[in-house]
Amino acid sequence: MTIASCGSVSALTLGLPNSSAVPAEKATLPKGLFVARIPVSAKTKQRLANDIETITMLSLLRPSNTRLAVGTRIPEVLAIGLRLHAKNAAIPTDIVELIAMQRKSGIVFVCVRDADFEGTKRQECAFAVRRALPGRAGHTPTFKVFVSDWKPAGEAMLDIGDPAVDSIDALWESLCSQVMLGSASPTALDARMTRRMQAAQLAEQIDKLTRDHQRAKNPEQRNEIFTKLHKAKNQLEELRKLEA
Incomplete structure (x- = not known):
């Protein structure tokens, strides 16, 4: 054949x-x-x-x-x-x-x-x-x-x-x-997909916050952005641990 x-x-x-x-x-x-x-x-x-x-x-x-x-x-x-x-x-x-x-x-x-x-x-x-x-x-x-x-x-x-x-x-x-x-693992694919999409969103957010922090002149505003940036980085790190 x-x-x-x-x-x-x-x-x-x-x-x-x-x-x-x-x-x-x-x-x-x-x-x-x-x-x-x-x-x-x-x-x-x-x-x-x-x-x-x-x-x-x-x-x-x-x-x-x-x-x-x-x-x-x-x-x-x-x-x-x-x-x-x-x-x-x-x-x-x-x-x-x-x-x-x-x-x-x-x-x-x-x-x-x-x-x-x-x-x-x-x-x-x-x-x-x-x-x-x-x-x-x-x-x-x-x-x-x-x-x-x-x-x-x-x-x-x-x-x-x-x-x-x-x-x-x-x-x-x-x-x-x-x-x-x-x-190739078929296990919990939807959950893994969700984490991957969340990670991509957080990476975009971190990139934007990093640029916003660099541009900000007001100390209070810089501190507020830095807090959000730190939180987003921690969330991304936790997601990456789950994928490891």
Whole structure:
């Protein structure tokens, strides 16, 4: 069997089981499939037509080919390749959103582009997932597309071997964690996401307060800003301890 590939990337180069690889003859997904049933903006249609060269199903991870328990939330996990048309292209988050919102499956998007590198050209790969932001139970979830850094295509891999990955649900959490946080652990991902977002907000606050403190002339104002700055630094340090 010839397995599907997106550029030079396939299920095997990604480190996924051979049993999950999709045959090449069944792998190509027509672009029109994703705009046939829902309203789509003219801009997104144009990007789908012009910016995406091919859409390819690379891997289908199910209990039957992973020996993982059936998930209660995620029935299966797909790896879908997006071959980008333009050199040095950015990850097409609107296309990721368009495709992911139409399926209950977890989808890891494998984006492949040609890129300039040190005077030559190389093929690069990055991952994207669409996931709900942590929120309160009972509230309508807000989704966001998260992306990884670009890597040489031959170095881009997905780890499904974390000891805590015992079900398809946990597999999805692990893959999201890899894209979003650079860690294969599926444990308490929402809590870790929340801490990461809080840390980013505190880092921005510290940067602003530092500049405000440098500009302030009034001693009372400087002391007030310094107190806020000290508090923010302590909060950031505590969050980093939890991540360690």
